[in-house]
Amino acid sequence: MNTESSDYESGFTIVELLVVIVIIGILATISIVSYAGISQRAIAASLISNLSDTAKQLNLYQITNGTYPNSLSQLNNGSGAQPSPNTNLSYSVTNSTNPQVFCITATNSGQRYNVTQDAIPAIGPCPLMNLDAGSSSSYHGNTSLNDISGNGNSGTIANGATYNSGTISIDGNGNYVSVHSSSTLNGFSNTMSASVWVYPTIIDGAYRRFISRGSYPSQNWYIEFDGSQPGKIVSNGGASNATLSVNNWYNIVTVYDGSTESLYINGTLDKTFSYAGGLPQSTDDIGIGADADGSSSFAGLISQASIYDKALTSSEVQQNYNLIHARYSNFSYAPILTNLSTNPSFEDDSVGNHIYPTNWNQYGSTGNVYGGVANDFSVYGSKSFKVSETASMDGGIWTQITGLTLGGNITLSAYIKSSSTVSNASLVLTTSQHGLSGNKTASNNQGANANGRYSVTLYGLDQTAVNIFIGQGSFGTMSYGNVWFDGIMLTAGSSIPNYADGSSSGWAWNGASNNSTSFGPAL
Incomplete structure (x- = not known):
């Protein structure tokens, strides 16, 4: 009994052998796939290394001779580029432009990478x-x-x-x-x-x-x-x-x-x-x-x-x-500024002083900034921000937004309604001081009888701070009157997003109690 048991334990049944064979097959497959993946990555690394070395040789040649060579065979004192085994290099060059440019494609086993004089390898051919x-x-x-x-x-x-x-x-x-x-x-x-x-x-x-x-x-x-x-x-x-x-x-x-x-x-x-x-x-x-x-x-x-x-x-x-x-x-947007203050009503206080949003300033010595006026847009709020212009100075408010991304874009949008005598109802973005010219300036100037939603985008920011102006701008000879602003919104990017209720007719913030704290879809 013990002997039979010992013989049984020392051997394998047919089922067990089949299981072992299957496991060995699976492991072999995994090894092959793993090896193939490693091999492909090794080829890619080799191609990128070849491109980097050849680009360095081309740039050295250009520094010495003033132009890139017409052929890769001119590199290394005439011995040519020396790519890895099974790697093929193709090359195109233009020396007549400023700057001079080239592109090299390295190919091996179906993989292709390229590089230009900017020295950033990219997948695919030139x-x-x-x-x-x-x-x-x-x-x-x-x-x-x-x-x-x-x-x-x-x-x-x-x-x-x-x-x-x-x-x-x-x-x-x-x-x-x-x-x-x-x-x-x-x-x-x-x-x-x-x-x-x-x-x-x-x-x-x-x-x-x-x-x-x-x-x-x-x-x-x-x-x-x-x-x-x-x-x-x-x-x-x-x-x-x-x-x-x-x-x-x-x-x-x-x-x-x-x-x-x-x-x-x-x-x-x-x-x-x-x-x-x-x-x-x-x-x-x-x-x-x-x-x-x-x-x-x-x-x-x-x-x-x-x-x-x-x-x-x-x-x-x-x-x-x-x-x-x-x-x-x-170019995708997220709110930078939602409410200007806890209650940006723009209403006059009890002694007639103008209430400005936090960190905003009145611009111009004769432009009158009013609050507590009727909203002619008929929906979403009963009051709007109003500028009444009576002389040739700019009238309105301005502030500075900081912490922006260099090279990015920023958009200012608002609903604007102007009287029949107005020549400028302005939305302005500028990286200069609060004047209307500078390093980068963009403006949207609506004239008489404006009635709708308008926007202005400043592209490619050259500073991390932007001054925004809302009001009537002095752009030469102009007529004067009243301008109402509502639903004013500042967003990153160049899109004009919807407001909190998902429509384009709601308000981001305004002169009444309907003050949204967020708007637009999430990034």
Whole structure:
């Protein structure tokens, strides 16, 4: 009995053996996956190291010779760049721009990384065209955007489009950025990708182009708003699932791999379309913010536009979005100022003195600031802040807001009603002293019979403090009268949020007891 028991305990049943085999198989699979993950990370690290070393060699060459080399073979005293085994380097350079620019792509086992003269590695290949209004290498104070891909496909800011703190402002009336046709842009049809960062301010029943090769009706490829479905995006393959809204930043990417077009919004795949047969060959110019001829103009801000002759992978699209989207986070809003004081009623006290909100000051020696006046807006409160102007000095109130983010944006909005004799009802943001000019100043000046909600945005803050002014501004010859302000709101970013009740007709704070302490959605 004991012997039999001992024999039984020293062996394995068939079931136990099968369990062991399964466990060994699982462990082997885990090891293979783990090894594959480690191997991929090692390749990525090697590619980034190769790019860093080569970029240093290029910059050393430029310091010595005044230009970057025309070929990587000129590096290391003619022995060339020396990448790791199985790594391929491709290189493009433009020495005719100021600053001079280059881009290198390193490829190994299907992984691709690139780096420019700015020395920040990014996933994916170098683009054929890369225009970035937020980069000093691409824009530095003139009417052109340098192509920082190294391929020389620079853009011209045309027909009244303007630079606006790291973006190009396009009003929807024919202004855009024009890029001329070139040999590098003409040589592909089987695969391509295009990426653009846009901030629409108008979405209506019009077809408004973000980017286009050629012009309607013979365009080669394009991304635009769908005029028949406002807010939808249309590309060669069809319309998006998602619907865009105004006053938000979006990264729109289209990828064509030879048979399928994929549309991405903010790094996420939105829709795929079957699109076989290749893109038509084209030598047309490229329009950014419109067709190539300036028609079908977009309305809003455009910051970046890139074109590739390769199909980006979903991982490359996602990681490129992740790399840069924080740059646009200042455009989302959160309340900076809710109530000016515990009870900002603006009413005169018992002896006729004007009550000002905490830390606010009267501006101008003859402008009269009143409280306790009737609110002509008819809803949400019975009193408004009123300025009665009787002479040529500015009349109103001003204060300073501190602790802001350099490079960010700030928006002042209010409901304004003015009498028939007023020439200026002003909302002003400035980083100067409390005057109306300085380092950065933005203003919205409404005239007679204003009646609605208005706003002004100061982009790209150059200081961490901003002075805000509400009242009647002295901007030359003017007429005088009464101006009422209500629902005054100061927010981070360039969006104009709703008030506490979720509508655009409530009040952030006003002259009655309806004083909101919070508003707008959370970040």
